[in-house]
Amino acid sequence: MSSSPAESHESVIAATRHWLTQAVIGLNLCPFAKAVHVKNQIRYAVSDATNMEAVLADLETEIQALVATDSDQVDTTLLIIPRALGDFLDYNDCLFFADRLIKQLRVEGVIQIASFHPQYQFEDSEPDDIENYTNRAPYPIFHLLREDSIERAVEAFPDAEDIYGRNQATLRRIGLKGWNELMKK
Numbered sequence: 533m534s535s536s537p538a539e540s541h542e543s544v545i546a547a548t549r550h551w552l553t554q555a556v557i558g559l560n561l562c563p564f565a566k567a568v569h570v571k572n573q574i575r576y577a578v579s580d581a582t583n584m585e586a587v588l589a590d591l592e593t594e595i596q597a598l599v600a601t602d603s604d605q606v607d608t609t610l611l612i613i614p615r616a617l618g619d620f621l622d623y624n625d626c627l628f629f630a631d632r633l634i635k636q637l638r639v640e641g642v643i644q645i646a647s648f649h650p651q652y653q654f655e656d657s658e659p660d661d662i663e664n665y666t667n668r669a670p671y672p673i674f675h676l677l678r679e680d681s682i683e684r685a686v687e688a689f690p691d692a693e694d695i696y697g698r699n700q701a702t703l704r705r706i707g708l709k710g711w712n713e714l715m716k717k
Contacts, residue, residue: 541578544614547670548576552610554714559706561666561699564685573607581616584626591630591674595643598676609676617672620651630674644682646675663700665711 552574557566568574575598579590594611617623627647634640648669653659686692703711 539614544578544612544671545576548610548612548673551670551715555665555711558714559699559702561695561702563689563695564682568607568681571607573603573605575606575609577609577611579611579613579616581613583616584622584629587613587616587626588629588633592633592637594674594676595633595637595639598643598678599639603678603681607678607681611674611676613672613674617649620649620653623647623649623672627674642679644677644679646677648673648675660708662703662708662711665703665708666696666699670715 552565552569556562557569575594577590577594579587581587581590590613591611594609598606598609617626627645630645634643634645648667649672650668650670651659652667652669653664654661654667657664689695706714
């Protein structure tokens with residue numbers, strides 16, 4: 533899904549919430565997502581950036597805001613980028629700089645970034661492999677996570693290392709047809 537210039541922040545957030553509730557939570561792709569969703573601890577930030585430099589500026593703002601906010605209020609942030617980084621290779625390039633930004637801001641070990649993109653493709657996979665859909669979202673997204681929240685979630689979920697394999701098995705089971713049905717509004 534790509535965003536037209538006239539597409540509102542509300543519609544971008546609605547599409548992202550739909551993906552989160554139907555795929556991420558609905559398929560249990562991330563067993564940690566439901567709790568922060570139910571507690572309204574997810575910040576949905578829409579970037580109006582149209583180039584990588586502006587995306588990184590918005591990312592810096594969101595990282596700083598997350599660090600400055602009590603985790604009981606906002607535990608995680610989804611920075612949604614509907615107007616830039618539509619090409620997955622451009623997104624990957626930006627992800628490299630995003631990781632460098634984490635280090636420059638001295639929040640390594642405090643904040644980490646999970647990546648989602650409409651054309652997400654794991655290394656050594658084919659573009660149409662269903663397993664790529666574990667990280668496919670309606671828009672390019674940088675998911676900012678608090679490291680301490682991840683540690684608590686992993687402690688509460690004893691088989692956290694099995695999530696990746698379980699997700700791939702789930703997506704192979706439902707196939708592209710099942711995924712497309714989930715994403716319909």
